[in-house]
Amino acid sequence: MAHDSRIMAEAADWAMRTAEPDFAAWEDFTLWLEQSPAHNAAYDHAVMAAETSAEALRLAPANDGAPPEVSDTPRRNYRWYGAALAACVALLCALWLWQPGAGEEMYRTAPGETQLVQLGDGSSILLGGDSALTLESDQTRYARLDQGRALFRIEHDERAPFHLDVGSSTLVDAGTVFDVAIRSAQIRVGVSEGAVIYNPEQQNRMVNPGQLLTIASADGSYRLDQLSTDQVGEWQDGRLTFRDASLADVAAEIAAETGVDYRVSPGSRERPVSGSVLLDPLKSDPAMLGELLGIRVEREETGWVLHAE
Amino acid sequence: MHEPDEGLQAVFLANRQALLRFLEARGARGDAEDVLHEVWLKLERSAPGPVASPMSYLYRIANTVMIDRFRSARQAQLREAAWSEATGDPEGGVSEAPSAERLVIGRQMALQVDAALADLPERAREIFQRSRIAGQPQREIARDMRISVSTVESDLRKVYLVLAQLKERFDEE
Numbered sequence: 001m002a003h004d005s006r007i008m009a010e011a012a013d014w015a016m017r018t019a020e021p022d023f024a025a026w027e028d029f030t031l032w033l034e035q036s037p038a039h040n041a042a043y044d045h046a047v048m049a050a051e052t053s054a055e056a057l058r059l060a061p062a063n064d065g066a067p068p069e070v071s072d073t074p075r076r077n078y079r080w081y082g083a084a085l086a087a088c089v090a091l092l093c094a095l096w097l098w099q100p101g102a103g104e105e106m107y108r109t110a111p112g113e114t115q116l117v118q119l120g121d122g123s124s125i126l127l128g129g130d131s132a133l134t135l136e137s138d139q140t141r142y143a144r145l146d147q148g149r150a151l152f153r154i155e156h157d158e159r160a161p162f163h164l165d166v167g168s169s170t171l172v173d174a175g176t177v178f179d180v181a182i183r184s185a186q187i188r189v190g191v192s193e194g195a196v197i198y199n200p201e202q203q204n205r206m207v208n209p210g211q212l213l214t215i216a217s218a219d220g221s222y223r224l225d226q227l228s229t230d231q232v233g234e235w236q237d238g239r240l241t242f243r244d245a246s247l248a249d250v251a252a253e254i255a256a257e258t259g260v261d262y263r264v265s266p267g268s269r270e271r272p273v274s275g276s277v278l279l280d281p282l283k284s285d286p287a288m289l290g291e292l293l294g295i296r297v298e299r300e301e302t303g304w305v306l307h308a309e
Numbered sequence: 310m311h312e313p314d315e316g317l318q319a320v321f322l323a324n325r326q327a328l329l330r331f332l333e334a335r336g337a338r339g340d341a342e343d344v345l346h347e348v349w350l351k352l353e354r355s356a357p358g359p360v361a362s363p364m365s366y367l368y369r370i371a372n373t374v375m376i377d378r379f380r381s382a383r384q385a386q387l388r389e390a391a392w393s394e395a396t397g398d399p400e401g402g403v404s405e406a407p408s409a410e411r412l413v414i415g416r417q418m419a420l421q422v423d424a425a426l427a428d429l430p431e432r433a434r435e436i437f438q439r440s441r442i443a444g445q446p447q448r449e450i451a452r453d454m455r456i457s458v459s460t461v462e463s464d465l466r467k468v469y470l471v472l473a474q475l476k477e478r479f480d481e482e
Contacts, residue, residue: 003477012469016462018372021446026331026368033334040336042473044379049476050469051380054441056418110354259354284381 003042011042015050107133109148112259112283114236123162126151126236128181130256148256149181151233156194169215172197174206179233182217183249189213192232198222241276247295251306254279260286261303268295268308317352320363327364328371335375347374425475426468432456433464440465 003011014032017023033040109115111130118124120140127133131148141157144165154162154173162173166180166187176194180187189196190212198205198213203222207213212227231241235257242250248269251262258279273293282289286304290297296307321328325345332341348371360366426434432454439445439453447465451458 003473008473008477009470012473013466015473016465016469018369019440022362022365023369024362024365026365026372027327030327030331030334033331037336040334044336044376045476046469046473047376048380048383049472050441052418052476053422053472054437056422057438058442112354280377281381284378 003045004038007036007038007042008046011039011046014043015046019047019050103137105135105137107135110259111256111261121157122155124153126153126233128235128257129259145180145182147182149179149235149253151177151179151236153177154194166215167217169220170199170201172200177232178207179235181253184246184252185217186249187215187217189215190227190232192229235279238279239276240279243274244272245274247271247273247293247306247308250293254282254289258282258286262286262289263303263305265305265307268306271295271308317360317363317366321349321352321367324364324367328367331368332371332375335372336379337375344371344374344378421475421479422472425471429467429471430464433468436461436464437468 010032014029017025018029033043107115107117107127109127109129109131113129115127116124117127117133117135119135125133125143128149128151131150132146133150134144134146136142141160141162142164143152143162152162152164152173154176156162156173156176162176164171164173164180166182166189169187171178171180171189174195174197176196177192178194178196179190179192189198189207191207191209193209195209196207196213198207198215199220203220205213205222205224207224210227210229212225213222214225215222234241240253240257242253246269248264250273251264254260254277255262260282275293277289277292287297287299289295289304289306293306294309296309298305298307328345328348329341332344337344348367351370351374352367423434426437435454436450439450440447445453447458447461451461454461
């Protein structure tokens with residue numbers, strides 16, 4: 001569809017201005033939109049053009065890895081900022097709770113939200129939806145994941161390894177990017193860079209890139225599987241992949257990342273599900289999940305209920 | 310769940326009409342009431358606490374919802390299967406393909422974007438990346454790059470236009 005070139009220039013201008021966090025001229029913008037439906041179409045077009053271009057540059061820098069000359073913003077953070085930005089457009093971020101005096105800083109996200117937590121040493125933690133993380137103010141190399149999932153990008157320090165507690169398990173980094181998710185009866189840890197050591201005091205098991213560690217919450221027993229490193233932290237790009245996961249876990253994870261209230265009918269909770277799901281489309285069309293997973297989805301008062309056929 | 314900030318709630322209720330008018334102009338048409346409800350739910354879920362400029366904040370959420378809807382509608386159109394791989398299903402044997410394919414498309418797109426930006430001053434690309442990828446506000450970009458805010462804005466405006474034109478050519482193909 002061709003747009004009038006003057007309209008396109010104006011639309012590009014509005015797309016640029018409305019993307020600024022402190023944009024305030026919404027009434028002027030409304031007036032411009034009301035002048036013609038073509039204005040709105042051109043605006044959507046310009047917004048998508050900027051979004052897909054930025055995404056393309058982010059995912060696949062055409063200049064083959066040579067970082068743009070950004071002196072004081074480390075390049076590795078781009079992915080993070082980008083994801084955080086996409087997920088919580090314009091400060092519509094997660095809750096941040098701080099308990100003064102307790103020595104603990106708690107971070108809590110609502111379903112459908114993410115939050116980027118920067119640590120003082122350059123490490124960062126991207127917290128997924130419906131998740132809870134605790135930091136200790138006097139221990140800079142320690143965190144506890146209480147609920148949900150998080151992607152850790154840890155600056156390695158030989159002399160001060162980073163410790164993460166998840167339930168009764170402890171993970172220690174060895175220079176590391178890793179993703180942790182708490183499920184109903186399991187903890188899953190995927191590693192994409194460096195390595196993670198599971199319970200150094202007991203199992204002392206090293207988890208390498210491309211491996212998925214699944215810990216049984218009940219007794220700490222574990223299993224190692226293969227995992228594509230692309231899939232580590234893929235939820236930050238709006239995708240979740242499941243392999244023989246129970247429908248109950250799948251529903252809970254998708255609900256946490258999208259904010260859609262999915263539940264599972266009592267008889268269907270254990271039904272195994274495999275597949276890779278894009279999250280964004282589900283936000284506007286929750287019933288689509290039925291088609292994707294080959295199940296029945298019903299709108300009920302309490303939310304969207306999944307039934308295995 | 311979380312109670313939205315009372316100030317925001319009050320501002321929302323007092324400005325329902327203005328928000329509806331905005332949503333209609335943004336193409337929501339008959340769905341404007343539904344979208345407004347969605348904005349309300351988002352507000353409830355995010356409980357942002359005190360906000361410096363509540364009305365701008367509400368407009369921004371409304372605009373974001375419309376952008377999400379537009380994107381979803383496009384994606385649904387493209388039927389770019391939100392689903393791949395089903396272990397054991399012979400027809401679903403496309404396991405890693407989507408991400409690889411996405412990467413290839415992304416690379417092609419990145420090359421096109423690069424080519425399109427080549428005509429602009431070199432700093433324009435960096436400004437765009439700082440703005441869209443690192444999420445820096447224009448003021449900060451100006452400070453970091455030691456140029457004026459109006460230079461940042463004018464470069465960014467050119468980039469947005471070039472990209473909109475690029476996408477137009479893309480869509481026509």
